[in-house]
Amino acid sequence: MTKLQSEKKSPSPSFDLNRDSDAADLFAALLDTADTGLIALAPDGTICHWNQWMQSRSGKDADQVMGKALQDVFPDTKLGRVSLAIEDCLKFGMPAVISPSLNQGALPLRPLPQFAASFDRMEQSIRVHPIKTKRNGTLCSLIIRDVTLAVQRDRLLRQQAAELADLVTQTKRSEGRTRAILQNTVDAILVASDDGSIEPLNARAQELCGPTGDPELRNIIRFLLPDSEHTPLTPPPPNRLLTDLGTGVIEVLASTLSGRNVPLEVAISHFSADQRYHYIITLRDISQRKRHEKEIQRTMQELERSNAELEQFAYAASHDLQEPLRMVSSYTQLLARRYEGQLDDTADEFIHYAVDGTQRMQRMIDDLLTLSRVGRHGKPFNPVPLDSLFDAIVTNFKRAGSAPEGNIIREGILPTVMGDASQLLLLFQNLVSNGLKYSDPTDGQVRIFASETPDSYRIFVADNGIGIDPQYHETIFEVFKRLHGYGDYAGTGIGLAICKKIVDRHGGSIDVTSEPGEGSTFCVELPKELPIVAAGESM
Amino acid sequence: MIELTELEHDTISELINIGVGRAASSLSEMVEQPVELTVPAISFVERFSDSELANAPTEVVSAVSQSFHGPFTGEAMLVFPEVRSLELVRSLLKVDVPLDTLTDLEQEALMEVGNIILNACLGSISNVLGEPINCSMPTFRKRETRALLDDDETEGSEGTNPVLMILHVQFMLRQNDIDGYVLFVMDLESIQMLRELVRRFLANSLE
Amino acid sequence: MPNTKSVLLVDDSKFARLLVKAFISSNFADWQIDEAEDANKALEMVEAKTYDYMLVDFNMPGMDGLELGEKLRGRFPEAVIALLTANIQQEIQNKAERLGLDFIPKPPTEDKIRDYIASREATR
Numbered sequence: 001m002t003k004l005q006s007e008k009k010s011p012s013p014s015f016d017l018n019r020d021s022d023a024a025d026l027f028a029a030l031l032d033t034a035d036t037g038l039i040a041l042a043p044d045g046t047i048c049h050w051n052q053w054m055q056s057r058s059g060k061d062a063d064q065v066m067g068k069a070l071q072d073v074f075p076d077t078k079l080g081r082v083s084l085a086i087e088d089c090l091k092f093g094m095p096a097v098i099s100p101s102l103n104q105g106a107l108p109l110r111p112l113p114q115f116a117a118s119f120d121r122m123e124q125s126i127r128v129h130p131i132k133t134k135r136n137g138t139l140c141s142l143i144i145r146d147v148t149l150a151v152q153r154d155r156l157l158r159q160q161a162a163e164l165a166d167l168v169t170q171t172k173r174s175e176g177r178t179r180a181i182l183q184n185t186v187d188a189i190l191v192a193s194d195d196g197s198i199e200p201l202n203a204r205a206q207e208l209c210g211p212t213g214d215p216e217l218r219n220i221i222r223f224l225l226p227d228s229e230h231t232p233l234t235p236p237p238p239n240r241l242l243t244d245l246g247t248g249v250i251e252v253l254a255s256t257l258s259g260r261n262v263p264l265e266v267a268i269s270h271f272s273a274d275q276r277y278h279y280i281i282t283l284r285d286i287s288q289r290k291r292h293e294k295e296i297q298r299t300m301q302e303l304e305r306s307n308a309e310l311e312q313f314a315y316a317a318s319h320d321l322q323e324p325l326r327m328v329s330s331y332t333q334l335l336a337r338r339y340e341g342q343l344d345d346t347a348d349e350f351i352h353y354a355v356d357g358t359q360r361m362q363r364m365i366d367d368l369l370t371l372s373r374v375g376r377h378g379k380p381f382n383p384v385p386l387d388s389l390f391d392a393i394v395t396n397f398k399r400a401g402s403a404p405e406g407n408i409i410r411e412g413i414l415p416t417v418m419g420d421a422s423q424l425l426l427l428f429q430n431l432v433s434n435g436l437k438y439s440d441p442t443d444g445q446v447r448i449f450a451s452e453t454p455d456s457y458r459i460f461v462a463d464n465g466i467g468i469d470p471q472y473h474e475t476i477f478e479v480f481k482r483l484h485g486y487g488d489y490a491g492t493g494i495g496l497a498i499c500k501k502i503v504d505r506h507g508g509s510i511d512v513t514s515e516p517g518e519g520s521t522f523c524v525e526l527p528k529e530l531p532i533v534a535a536g537e538s539m
Numbered sequence: 540m541i542e543l544t545e546l547e548h549d550t551i552s553e554l555i556n557i558g559v560g561r562a563a564s565s566l567s568e569m570v571e572q573p574v575e576l577t578v579p580a581i582s583f584v585e586r587f588s589d590s591e592l593a594n595a596p597t598e599v600v601s602a603v604s605q606s607f608h609g610p611f612t613g614e615a616m617l618v619f620p621e622v623r624s625l626e627l628v629r630s631l632l633k634v635d636v637p638l639d640t641l642t643d644l645e646q647e648a649l650m651e652v653g654n655i656i657l658n659a660c661l662g663s664i665s666n667v668l669g670e671p672i673n674c675s676m677p678t679f680r681k682r683e684t685r686a687l688l689d690d691d692e693t694e695g696s697e698g699t700n701p702v703l704m705i706l707h708v709q710f711m712l713r714q715n716d717i718d719g720y721v722l723f724v725m726d727l728e729s730i731q732m733l734r735e736l737v738r739r740f741l742a743n744s745l746e
Numbered sequence: 747m748p749n750t751k752s753v754l755l756v757d758d759s760k761f762a763r764l765l766v767k768a769f770i771s772s773n774f775a776d777w778q779i780d781e782a783e784d785a786n787k788a789l790e791m792v793e794a795k796t797y798d799y800m801l802v803d804f805n806m807p808g809m810d811g812l813e814l815g816e817k818l819r820g821r822f823p824e825a826v827i828a829l830l831t832a833n834i835q836q837e838i839q840n841k842a843e844r845l846g847l848d849f850i851p852k853p854p855t856e857d858k859i860r861d862y863i864a865s866r867e868a869t870r
Contacts, residue, residue: 081569092665094658095605095676101632101648102569125647127676147644154644158636165637550761556805557852560832567835574835577805663832667853741761744768 037109037124037144043090043137045069054144057109057122077108082142085128089140098126100147107144115148123151188264188283192225194276208262208283214254216240221281224250224266251286263290314372318365325365329358367494370426371479374501379420381506381530386414386428386459389421390448393429397436408432411449415457417526419506427502428461430495431522435463438520455528456508462521468514477510499524506530543583543734550737551664552581555706555721558663562656570631575711576656578721583730584703587688592618592705592720596685600624601641603653603679607661609672611732613701613725615661617653617708619717621681624649627710627717641681650677656708660721668736688724702730752778752795756788756814757803757830762854766801766830769859785809789817797825799863801850804831804838812838815847826866830854 016022031038032052040049046069050062058073065073071083081103085096098106105121112122125147131139182189188205192198198218200206209217220236242251242263250266267282332354340348387410394408417424428448435446447462468476477500479493503510507527514520543551556578563576584590592600601624604616619627621640628645629635631652636642641649654677665672682689688701704723709716725733753770755763763781770779780795782788784806800818804811811829818827829842832852842849850862 081565084565088658088662092658092662093671093673094662095654095674096658097647097651097654097677099644099647099651101628101644102651129676130673150644154642157638157642158634161636161638546760546764549759553759553761554853556759557832560805560852561834564833564835567837573837575833663853741764744765 036146037142039070039142039144040131041070041086041090041140041142043139045086045090045140047073048139057146058107059110074108079106082106082126082128086140086142089128089130090138093130093132093138095130096126096128098124098128100125100151109144109146111148112146115152118152119148122146123148186285188285190221190281190283192221192279192281194278196222198222198281205283208254208256208264212257214256217254220252221266224252224268225279225281254283263287311372314368318368318372322362322365322369325358325361329355329362332358364494367498371494371498371501374423374498374505378505379422381418381420383416384419384421384424385416386424386450389425389428390414392425393432396429397432407436407443407445409445409447411447414448414450414459415452417457417459418528418530419526420502423502423505427499427524428459430499431461431524434495435461435465435520435522437465439463439465453525456525457528459524459526460521461524462519464519467516467518468512468520469516470514473512473514476512546741547734547737548581550741551704551733552578554664554667555581555660557667558659558661559656559708561663562659565655565659566631566652570633572633572713574631577709577711578706579709580707582705582707584705587701587703590703590705591707592684592687592722595620596683598684599681600684600687601646601649601679601681602687603650603657603677605654605657605661605677606675607672609665610670610736611725611729613723613729615657615674616687616722616724617656617719618687618722619719623717623719626715627652627712627719630712630714630717646679650679653677653679656721660706664733668740670736701725702727704730750776750778751798752780753799753801754780754782754788754791754797755801756782756785756806756811757801758783758806759803762803762830762852766854766859769854769856770863772856773860774863785811785814785817788814792818792821796822799866800825800827801830802827802847804829804833812841812845812847815842816845819846828862 028049031049034051034053037054037057038049038051039047039054042048046067047065048067050060050065055061060073070086071079081098085094085098088094089096100106100123103126104123106124106126107121109122109124110116111119115122123146125145127143129141129143131141133139182202185202186204188208189201190198190205190209191201198209198221200209207213216236219234220240223234223236236252240253240255242253243249250268252264252266254262254264256262263286264283265286267284268279269282270277270279272278332351336351336355340351343351390408390410397408432446432448436444439445443464445464447460449460449462451458451460477496479497500510503524503526507530509525510522512520512522559576559578563574566576567574582590587593599621600618601621602616602618604614606612606614625639625641625645628641628649632645632648636645657677658674661672661674680687701724704725706721706723707718708721709718751774755766757763757766760783763783767779767781770777780791780797782791785808788800788802800822802811802815802818806814811831815827815829818825826848827846828848828850829838830850830852831838834849834851839849848862848866850858
């Protein structure tokens with residue numbers, strides 16, 4: 001100190017550190033500017049300094065605490081570690097670190113307002129220092145730093161780390177699951193990269209492409225991939241491609257070294273990863289499907305052949321029967337014209353029965369011929385506006401005089417459908433005629449209306465006639481099914497069979513809803529898009 | 540070479556054990572769970588490379604060190620392999636954090652654990668032998684084992700080869716046991732002084 | 747001292763035994779003091795001789811002081827048995843109390859040992 005004094009001889013300082021009172025003022029003021037808590041304890045453990053920071057954070061003024069032990073200042077707080085550290089410091093001169101993690105809120109200090117919501121107390125990092133003095137022995141200082149912000153960040157860090165770890169576990173788990181799914185998929189799955197490499201992804205792919213699989217398969221796949229220009233291509237043997245390329249469906253034949261031929265359907269999709277293009281190739285074993293397809297094809301051919309034979313027979317039979325029948329019919333009619341009233345009554349009656357029989361037979365043969373022609377002589381399908389079609393039907397009935405004026409009622413506009421115009425005319429004429437036939441001749445009515453579904457049109461023909469018992473709703477569409485004796489209603493029992501056959505040929509369906517005495521409603525449903533079979537047959 | 544009689548060796552062990560026992564009870568009270576601390580072995584080596592610790596020279600260790608001055612002078616250190624230090628701190632704090640380094644706050648907690656143990660060991664020796672020892676605040680370091688003693692600030696060890704007193708310490712916590720070391724790094728003069736003080740104490744106590 | 751008592755010191759630290767022995771003999775001159783360095787040795791010794799005081803260290807290799815204390819208490823309900831340990835964890839203290847053992851915190855000092863024995867003598 002003498003050295004300092006000599007250097008600062010003049011001018012005489014207004015503030016002199018050598019004056020005890022000045023020094024004390026300065027140091028106390030300096031300590032009050034500190035952004036940490038400062039407590040000094042006398043050798044007997046009583047407080048001899050308590051800076052401004054401590055006052056504001058503890059809410060206790062210096063003059064309230066001076067000369068008291070810390071425990072007496074905070075009587076409600078268990079100071080355990082802090083007390084021991086102070087004791088060790090004063091007794092043995094040991095310094096101490098008191099960390100926030102092991103001593104949460106060691107002293108009851110208020111957190112700053114921004115932390116008050118999540119912290120009851122300030123989080124503190126405390127240092128306990130021995131201070132050796134010449135005159136007073138060992139004192140003890142406590143330096144308290146507010147580390148609430150650091151604790152808050154640490155909590156956040158832990159939380160995020162835990163969340164991250166959870167995420168990793170979850171990802172691993174789902175990865176494991178995905179792998180299991182891939183491995184256990186019955187389809188073979190491979191991935192091809194734009195460098196030409198093809199890698200089997202699961203067990204089935206390994207089997208097909210592995211050492212006992214088909215050595216040609218990778219080459220076939222490479223051939224099927226778009227723009228694999230990196231590797232020179234050798235076209236696979238033609239018998240290995242089961243479908244024409246370009247049809248959208250690719251089927252190939254794998255011939256494994258274990259001697260099995262496996263037809264495979266190939267699906268190719270792609271994705272980008274690591275700035276490269278990859279293809280996923282799925283190979284599905286379609287042996288089973290191929291077998292079924294073959295089976296169906298054979299059955300179909302069989303069916304077509306027998307149908308054709310049957311139609312041929314029906315046509316031939318009805319055609320050939322017509323000739324002799326016409327002869328019988330002509331001569332019985334001749335007999336009736338010439339000899340009616342000349343023989344006795346019984347003879348007249350017999351001739352009448354003969355004429356009637358031959359006429360009925362004639363109609364049946366005509367209808368049978370019509371029926372067989374539906375399949376054999378169909379015309380190509382064209383748009384048919386049903387409104388004009390029904391105009392024609394009404395005109396036909398008027399001309400025949402078979403129906404009273406105004407008893408064929410159309411409700412709303414009828415759609416235009418695809419079909420064979422003459423067959424559709426026959427179909428609806430039959431249905432209308434049917435409706436009139438089974439109705440009261442004077443006030444019988446047939447209503448025609450239509451509705452639409454996303455895929456089809458429905459055309460309804462409804463009458464107010466005698467109705468049909470539900471038990472016959474299925475069978476009335478079969479050939480020669482009559483529900484009534486011949487004498488009650490005219491008809492051959494073939495009309496609805498013809499209707500059914502026409503609807504079938506148009507890929508549609510026909511059914512009836514009816515209750516006896518309540519009238520009947522026939523519904524013809526025709527598809528908007530022609531099924532391939534029907535269209536193909538019509539070509 | 541440091542020559543200690545069996546009784547001198549035993550005395551130092553007992554002083555250390557007393558210190559460690561006190562440290563264990565402080566810790567136990569702080570973390571509100573049983574903490575047992577034992578010192579299965581104490582050894583003296585003249586070169587660090589002779590110690591068991593030096594067997595894994597590239598292992599990263601966490602160390603808390605405090606220098607001490609008094610009749611004997613040197614540096615006291617609590618050393619754990621880093622993984623063990625994580626286990627220790629996290630089981631004391633009863634948290635499980637999926638991080639493989641100590642966070643700042645965990646580091647400070649480890650510093651406090653070291654402070655408590657080292658203070659207790661030094662305090663026990665100082666108290667029983669009746670000689671005051673001054674200690675510095677603890678500092679933390681994380682290094683490879685082989686660099687553990689490099690550029691340490693131990694006063695009095697400059698120019699002379701330090702002698703090491705190595706305590707193998709074992710924490711027994713609820714779930715697991717964690718092994719670490721307490722090192723006292725002193726120069727030969729200091730360790731001879733320690734022996735001298737032990738002898739004097741034994742002579743006084745036992746007449 | 748009116749009569750001679752016998753003391754058994756059980757501690758793996760020879761230093762601790764010497765220290766405690768010195769403190770006792772300087773205050774209770776004629777007492778007989780025997781030593782054992784572990785629990786097994788102690789159990790052997792109590793087969794041959796009955797002790798008035800048994801001072802047992804807690805931290806010992808093998809059987810610890812609490813276990814030994816329990817066995818000794820079972821055999822000698824009248825004897826004074828104390829656990830000497832630096833470890834003052836509540837859990838250990840509670841166990842010692844339940845077993846009817848006294849508790850002397852380490853390090854042993856002359857005052858501590860003398861006062862403890864004196865107080866036990868007074869209540870006998």
